[in-house]
Amino acid sequence: MAIDVLSQSAVEIAEKINSRVVLFLEAPPKEIESRILSNTELTVVVIGPVFDVRNRRLIRLSIPLTLDRESVLNLVSAFLLEQGLIKEGESFVYVSSSEIGIRPVKRNLFAVNGFFSQSRSVVQKLLEIAIELSIEGREGHPIGTIFVVGDVKNVMKHSHSMLPNPFKGHKINVLDRNSKEIIKEFAQLDGAFIVSSRGRILAAGVYLEVDPKSLDLRLPPGLGSRHIAAAGITKLTKATAISLSESGTIRIFKNGMMLLEYNPRMKY
Known part of the structure; x- marks a missing residue:
């Protein structure tokens, strides 16, 4: 299964570059989430229909699927900065069923402090x-x-x-x-x-x-x-x-x- 292979590669890349976050642009099978959480210290972020940030290691964000890839990554970057899950200058790894990428974060590109709040x-x-x-x-x-x-x-x-x-x-x-x-x-x-x-x-x-x-x-x-x-x-x-x-x-x-x-x- 492609997402299984790519998720394992994403974890290896994240550990090599000292990243703390792996972002799934589409929801992976539950066993992949569990395996990453059990075997690593990485934070897993999943884009999907559910918004749930109670678990600091498994975060679910609902972002409109009609947005382009760059806009989705910008919003996720803003969230990670806002929540203190990543620092300026650090990177996170993102993965889908067909690709893996590394995203550096620059604070001056994002407006944080409240975008992912009650509203x-x-x-x-x-x-x-x-x-x-x-x-x-x-x-x-x-x-x-x-x-x-x-x-x-x-x-x-x-x-x-x-x-x-x-x-x-x-x-x-x-x-x-x-x-x-x-x-x-x-x-x-x-x-x-x-x-x-x-x-x-x-x-x-x-x-x-x-x-x-x-x-x-x-x-x-x-x-x-x-x-x-x-x-x-x-x-x-x-x-x-x-x-x-x-x-x-x-x-x-x-x-x-x-x-x-x-x-x-x-x-x-």
């Missing part, structure tokens, strides 16, 4: 919706929008409504099965969605009051105003922001830094 499932769901909007648009037209998740009180202090709030008095939650089409419909409005850490949509069509000149934003050149606003609000608050440009590019920001950049329309 994790909310951010994941909004990321999935952003990917669908990037690919499909709305009624044949490209869509650009921002989702701001968490730290709602402070976000509201740095924003104002551009139109009557369509979600006022309604308890619509992004985790509800029937909310996706509603979110996609209102994504056509200018401005941002404000979403609580538990997923309730509090407002849409919100203007984010961000002055990038007064903030120390560590961003790559060439970003448009939508992405800069998304980055800025995460610098001013503890929120996480997902921005979608009309070109289809999705970016996630935390602490004023870009954690992920991905365009589902492009082939990587």
Whole structure:
């Protein structure tokens, strides 16, 4: 079985380079997990439908499967740094049913401290919706929008409504099965969605009051105003922001830094 052979090779590589983590990009058989945990001191990280971080040696992360490989590795790197499971400059080994690789970690590429917090499932769901909007648009037209998740009180202090709030008095939650089409419909409005850490949509069509000149934003050149606003609000608050440009590019920001950049329309 290919994954069995590759997993053994991944363990040997990890031990040779003094790595502390082996990442499975797809869930291996349980006996492989058990064997690694019993015979080594490595931490095993598995990408799949389950999120479970209670066991520090066997960690399960749910990351959208529609993301490209680079984005998945970026998110895992951010998690490992955030949880203190790996240090800047160290590497982890990743393995799938067809490949093995070594991933060095550089802190300045990632925004950590809270991305995989209580709002994790909310951010994941909004990321999935952003990917669908990037690919499909709305009624044949490209869509650009921002989702701001968490730290709602402070976000509201740095924003104002551009139109009557369509979600006022309604308890619509992004985790509800029937909310996706509603979110996609209102994504056509200018401005941002404000979403609580538990997923309730509090407002849409919100203007984010961000002055990038007064903030120390560590961003790559060439970003448009939508992405800069998304980055800025995460610098001013503890929120996480997902921005979608009309070109289809999705970016996630935390602490004023870009954690992920991905365009589902492009082939990587």
